[in-house]
């Protein structure tokens with residue numbers, strides 16, 4: 001019985017595939033660890049207004065954000081081909097119900113956050129997000 005060249009090709013593909021997976025896995029995203037009680041990496045402050053950027057599509061990312069209390073705050077929802085119910089945002093404590101375009105950017109003014117957690121969901125209450133405001 002002679003060796004089967006097909007077998008060697010399969011083994012080669014598996015080895016190369018495994019190597020690609022391993023080297024790709026090494027490039028895990030590094031979380032920017034800013035010092036002190038600063039806000040999360042999805043939070044920026046522009047002209048004194050805090051902008052919390054949340055992607056909506058099949059849920060919310062990040063699901064939980066850390067922001068600063070005491071400054072005017074906007075939740076900026078970014079959608080890209082979101083045809084699921086996460087494109088309909090409800091923030092009960094602010095009496096907000098906002099439909100997002102399937103693709104686009106929608107700012108929701110949530111006022112100045114008091115220390116604590118602001119929570120929202122999709123219109124069905126299935127997907128959740130929260131913004132924890134720290135003083």
Ligand SMILES: [Cu+2]
Nearest residue numbers: 085122124126
């Ligand atoms: Cu839903």
